Amino acid sequence: MALTDSSWEAELMEQFALLSATSVEVENKCETDVTQLDSAPDTLLLHLCDEVLMLILQELDPVSLLRAGSTCRLLFRLGSCNSLWKKHYQASFEIQFPTATCLLSAKKAYSLLVMWRALFKSLHCNRSLQEKLFGEIPNPPQKYWIQWLVLEETVPLPSVTLPCVDIESLWGVSQEVLEFKFKEKSEEGDNMSFEWKELYDMAVEHHGSLKLVFQHVLNQQSTNDHTELESMHRQYSQCRFQWLLTYWLFRQPTPLDRQLRSIFLQWRSYRKSKVAAWGHTLCDTHYLASLHSITSDFWRGKLARGDETVGIQTVDNYFSMCKSLLAWILGRDWGTLKRKKVYEDTLEGVYLALRAEMWEGLVEHERFWQVAKLQMSRVCTLEETAANYVNWKMIEMLPYYKLYLATGNSIYLEQVKGYLRRKRLIHNWLYQEETTWARQLLPDQLFSLLEFDTKLTQDCLHGDTVPAQLGRLLWLYLHSGHQLYLEAVKGMVLECAHATLGFFTHQAQSRAHAQARLLASGHHSAPHGGDQPWPEAGRF
Incomplete structure (x- = not known):
């Protein structure tokens, strides 16, 4: 019997820390907020009578009910009423809550059962719980965990061997029934060995219904410390996806x-x-x-x-x-x-x-x-x-x-085709005969941007460098197709080529003047030009 509404189950798991809080803790936490609310206009939600608030709270799912109860002491008190949680108890576990005979409140019982069911459901991938249940085999697990296992019809553990007194205490089965079963089994001192399924059926038969079995277990758990259960549930809430994926991948x-x-x-x-x-x-x-x-x-x-x-x-x-x-x-x-x-x-x-x-x-x-x-x-x-x-x-x-x-959508396919077509137009223009001189004078970094098979990544579009400026113009043209951007690309390419040509011309003139001065002074050796800067370019 798993939770029937699994769509909010995972979120519910994260909220159970609130269930263990006492009303005093909530009062201390929210006292300031309530004081401020008391001075607010009479139209606020908290100024409605308790009966109306209860009607509103009845429409909430468990997660929303927990959230509402965590806001102030009034909603915490009303949100902890048995009448609200009995409905969720029955919807989740398909049995009625035994109000008169259960020693726990409906809210506390609901929280403990949901935590236990979540842990037991993850047993196949939950190593922490496996160590609790399997670590002491062939001896039985701790009594606390056996009390929870009483609720489960199918338990992946070997037969349990316990004294008659413990079996009667844990499962609530009368001594007479055990003595009858004892005659059919081989004697092992004062201990009796039973399959878990057999004990479950005996408990349901003896108590008369599954509802009473739940009541028996909850009454046993009413005096226990649930710190370990709550700690393991917090660990489960944090690690359940990791555990399940690991189990699925490697098992x-x-x-x-x-x-x-x-x-x-x-x-x-x-x-x-x-x-x-x-x-x-x-x-x-x-x-x-x-x-x-x-x-x-x-x-x-x-x-x-x-x-x-x-x-x-x-x-x-x-x-x-x-x-x-x-x-x-x-x-x-x-x-x-x-x-x-x-x-x-x-x-x-x-x-x-x-x-x-x-x-x-x-x-x-x-x-x-x-x-x-x-x-x-x-x-x-x-x-x-x-x-x-x-x-x-x-x-x-x-x-x-x-x-x-x-x-x-074919529109996006046409956009891809247009991108390739415009890329090809830029490539063809660059390799025209009349632009040969510009192509040969362009620096390699600019020339590669104009090649057909070059990707324009985000990294090359940022900054104030010449390649970044050319990259932005190319990106705008390739994605929009506006002729204005194409003309801007061509103009910038020709401008860069002219700048490189002017640099080469200036360098040639400087060399010629230096050689003339050396000849006039009577020196005939040519100057060394290795120290002169030279731009990155030159596909000559």
């Missing part, structure tokens, strides 16, 4: 583990030193999660609104799609570079297209594969537009490239 059967590792690292740039520790204790799982956008989102609790179970299922469906996609691509008669880029860009497009869906809930494998096929067709369209691999790598940094992948 697969051997054939599946090799396959998952291959798909996870396929055509990804990664550090071999970190990947070499795959599956070991010191492996940097956070680094591995950063290699994919979807695992990075899961690590940060963004998938499925923070529901770790649904989130990891989405991750599993995603990499199942990757397996199908990889098999399809490797079956094509493509070169390695094209295969790699189709794969990477398709995955990028899938993430862009489904990111909003993944953040909201579960995305099935079929949905992933349907979008992947659509994205692959768009990637191939972009590859045909680029005409060759060099052009393809050049246009991948364009905003229109990703927009077309995410939407498939």
Whole structure:
């Protein structure tokens, strides 16, 4: 019986620190705020009568109720009423809260059960809880944890061997029932060995209903110190995504583990030193999660609104799609570079297209594969537009490239085509016969910006240098297509070429004058020009 509304379950986990606070603590924390509110106009919420406030609080979910109770002492008092939490108790655990006979308040009982259920659900990947439950085997776990295990129908532990008195105390089963069962089992002193499922069924049968079993356990827990449970739950709240991703990555059967590792690292740039520790204790799982956008989102609790179970299922469906996609691509008669880029860009497009869906809930494998096929067709369209691999790598940094992948809108494809067309116009102008002199006089840094296959990165657009100024003019023309910017580019190129030509002319004249002075003074040796500055240029 898990929480029925898993969409807010993860956020609820973060709020349980408030449940252990006393009313005195809340009063001390909020006394100043309430004093200020008392002097406010009569239209404020807190000036409503308690009956009206209770009607408002009844409409809140557990998270909102906790938040409201943390604001002031009045809402804390009203928000702790049994009548409010009995509703959430029944909705979450599908049994009624035994108000008259339970020694704990509904709010406290709800908080303890939610914390325990969250920890028990994570048992397969929660090493701290495993040490508590498995560390003392073959001896049973601590009595505190056995009291919680009484609530679970299926427990992944060996048979429990305990004295009759302890079994009667923990499960509430009468001595007569135990003596009857004892006759059917082999004697081991005063101890009896039972399967956990058998004890659970005996407890439900003896108490008469699961509701009374819950009541029995909660009454036992009413006198216990829950510091350890609360501490482990805080650790779970902080680390649950890391634990679950680590378990999913490294606890697969051997054939599946090799396959998952291959798909996870396929055509990804990664550090071999970190990947070499795959599956070991010191492996940097956070680094591995950063290699994919979807695992990075899961690590940060963004998938499925923070529901770790649904989130990891989405991750599993995603990499199942990757397996199908990889098999399809490797079956094509493509070169390695094209295969790699189709794969990477398709995955990028899938993430862009489904990111909003993944953040909201579960995305099935079929949905992933349907979008992947659509994205692959768009990637191939972009590859045909680029005409060759060099052009393809050049246009991948364009905003229109990703927009077309995410939407498939032909407008963005036309923008990509226009960018390439304008790039080609600049290249053709530079290589015209009448601009040969300018091309040969341009410094290498400026000349490379005008080449067709040059990427205009953000780094080359900032600053007051001549290359930065030319880069900005090129960027404006390539993205807008306005002829004004093209004329500005041509004018700046010719101006730079003239400046270089003037520099060369000045240097030649200086050398000629120096040689004439030396000849007039009777020296016939030519001057050394190695110390003269020379501009970066010269494709002569």
